Every structure is written in structure tokens, then in C-alpha cells.
Amino acid sequence: GEEVAQTPKHLVRGEGQKAKLYCAPIKGHSYVFWYQQVLKNEFKFLISFQNENVFDETGMPKERFSAKCLPNSPCSLEIQATKLEDSAVYFCASSHGAEGNQPQHFGDGTRLSIL
Amino acid sequence: AQSVTQLGSHVSVSEGALVLLRCNYSSSVPPYLFWYVQYPNQGLQLLLKYTTGATLVKGINGFEAEFKKSETSFHLTKPSAHMSDAAEYFCAVPNSGGYQKVTFGTGTKLQVIP
Numbered sequence: 001g002e003e004v005a006q007t008p009k010h011l012v013r014g015e016g017q018k019a020k021l022y023c024a025p026i027k028g029h030s031y032v033f034w035y036q037q038v039l040k041n042e043f044k045f046l047i048s049f050q051n052e053n054v055f056d057e058t059g060m061p062k063e064r065f066s067a068k069c070l071p072n073s074p075c076s077l078e079i080q081a082t083k084l085e086d087s088a089v090y091f092c093a094s095s096h097g098a099e100g101n102q103p104q105h106f107g108d109g110t111r112l113s114i115l
Numbered sequence: 116a117q118s119v120t121q122l123g124s125h126v127s128v129s130e131g132a133l134v135l136l137r138c139n140y141s142s143s144v145p146p147y148l149f150w151y152v153q154y155p156n157q158g159l160q161l162l163l164k165y166t167t168g169a170t171l172v173k174g175i176n177g178f179e180a181e182f183k184k185s186e187t188s189f190h191l192t193k194p195s196a197h198m199s200d201a202a203e204y205f206c207a208v209p210n211s212g213g214y215q216k217v218t219f220g221t222g223t224k225l226q227v228i229p
Contacts, residue, residue, distance in 0.1 A: 004158070033216065043205075045216040056216055091158055100147040100209035101166035104217060106158035 002026060004107035006092050007074075012113045013082050021110045022074040025094030031055065032075050033093040033104055034067060043091070049075065050098065079112075087114045117142050117208040119189075121220035129228050134178075134193040136223045138206030141187070148189045149207040149217070150180055159205065165189060176200070201227045 005024040013019045025032050034046040045059040049069040060067070064082075069075040079086055089111050093104035122137040140146055147166050151159040163174025170182040176199075180191045191204060206220040 006158075042221065043217075043219040045218075048216060059216070093159075101164070103149055103161045103164050105161070106151075108156075108158040 004092055004094050004105055005074075006090075006107035006110050008110060009108070010111045010113070012115060014115050015084060016081055019079045019082050019086070019112055019114075021077045021090050021092075021112070023076070023092030023094075023107060024074045025092070026105055029094035029096050029105070031095045031098050031102075032069055033095070034075075034077050035091045035093065036088045037091060037109070038085075038088040046077070046090075055098070082112075082114045084114050086112060088112060117146055117210060118218055119148070119206045119208050119220040121204075121206050121223050123223055124221065125224045125226065127226040127228060128196045130198055131195050134191070134196045134200065134225065136191040136204050136206075136225065138180075138189045138191065138220060139187050140189060140206075140208055142208070146208050148180075148182065149209075150174065150178070150189075150191050151205045151207060151219075152176075153203040153205065153222075155202075162191070162204075196225075196227045198227050198229065201225055 007022045032049045036044045047057045047060045047067050048055040052069045064080045067077045089109040091109045093106045095102045095104045118141045120139045149164045150162040163172045165172050165182045173179045178193045203222045205222050207217045210216045
């Protein structure tokens with residue numbers, strides 16, 4: 001598609017439950033990025049993929065967060081045993097290349113609310 | 116590491132007035148720079164980008180930004196604000212080393228007063 005598609009738009013989970021978010025990158029884009037926006041104006045990089053391979057996972061909390069990008073499937077971000085602090089908007093972005101001059105194209109985000 | 120600083124978390128302008136949103140970068144070499152806009156409950160939309168070449172970059176919706184190496188700045192401007200410009204604006208710089216995770220500024224919320 002021509003846009004990064006994120007589902008669901010909103011996700012509500014009780015503390016301790018699992019949450020799974022999905023992202024379909026723009027067709028032809030090889031790189032996928034996940035960001036977490038906790039406060040209204042703070043973006044935290046989580047992880048990036050080149051096709052199905054993890055490219056950079058320096059921002060991922062090691063214990064409860066995992067992500068995959070499998071061929072012919074949307075990419076996913078999964079949070080096990082969610083905590084209140086995981087409440088945030090999670091954005092997925094994709095780009096054609098990884099060079100610094102290649103802008104990232106963002107989806108509309110998934111708002112995760114942990115109760 | 117590359118970083119950007121946005122001065123002013125909130126900017127208010129009257130409709131029809133000049134919009135100026137400030138961004139300074141921290142880098143020893145000219146970086147690539149981007150401006151994104153975030154409308155309420157939406158993702159980030161690319162407004163414009165500076166890579167190489169012309170230092171005055173024109174973007175969508177009438178916005179432009181000028182890369183000034185001497186001032187390490189990349190301020191965003193629009194000659195005449197429209198109500199639809201009310202949004203949050205983020206200056207961003209890709210990670211040094213070429214393989215880009217992007218570092219965002221803290222954002223500037225633009226309010227347009229009728």
C-alpha cells in the first residue's frame with residue numbers, strides 16, 4: 001500500500017495482559033521502525049528491521065518487548081505482562097533505504113492503554 | 116550522537132501572521148534534517164527535508180526551512196498562518212553513522228488564533 005497501516009487504532013489491556021500491535025509498511029520499503037511516544041511530545045526509538053532481520057534493537061526493553069517482521073505478514077510488536085508505564089502511542093514507520101537522507105513514513109499509531 | 120533542540124514548546128500566532136518555529140542541531144558536520152507535523156490523533160507527516168544542495172528547502176502546505184550552518188539552525192517558517200496549521204511540529208535528525216533511527220526534538224505546538 002501507499003501508507004503505513006497500523007492496527008488496531010486503540011488497544012486496552014489490563015495490567016499483566018499481553019498486547020500485540022501490527023504494522024504493514026509501505027510496499028517496497030525494506031526498513032521498518034518502531035517508536036514509543038509516552039508523553040505527548042517525546043519519541044523513543046525501540047527497534048528497526050531490514051526486511052525480516054533485526055537491524056537495531058538498542059531501544060527495546062529486553063524483558064517484555066519483542067518484535068518480528070516475517071515475510072508476507074504485517075510486522076508486529078508484542079508486549080508481555082504489560083505494565084501501567086507501557087501506556088503510550090506506538091508508531092511504526094517505514095523507509096525505502098537506511099541512509100540518513102531517506103525520510104521515514106509514519107503510520108497513525110496504536111494507542112495502548114494499560115488499566 | 117546527533118540531537119536537535121526546539122526552542123519554545125508552544126507558539127501562538129494570529130491567522131495570517133508569520134509562523135516561525137525554531138530548531139537548532141548539534142553536529143560537527145552538516146546533518147540531514149527533517150521537519151514533521153503531527154495533527155491530533157494522527158501520525159507524523161513529513162513536511163520537508165534537507166539533505167544536500169540548496170539550503171532553502173520548500174515543503175508542503177506552504178512551509179519552508181533554511182539550513183544555516185553558521186548558526187546550526189534549521190528554522191521552519193510560513194509567511195501566513197492558516198487555522199489548519201494548528202498542530203505539533205517536530206524537528207528531527209537521523210542517527211549518525213548512516214543507519215537511521217531518528218532523533219526527534221521535543222516538539223512545538225502551534226496555536227493559530229482567529
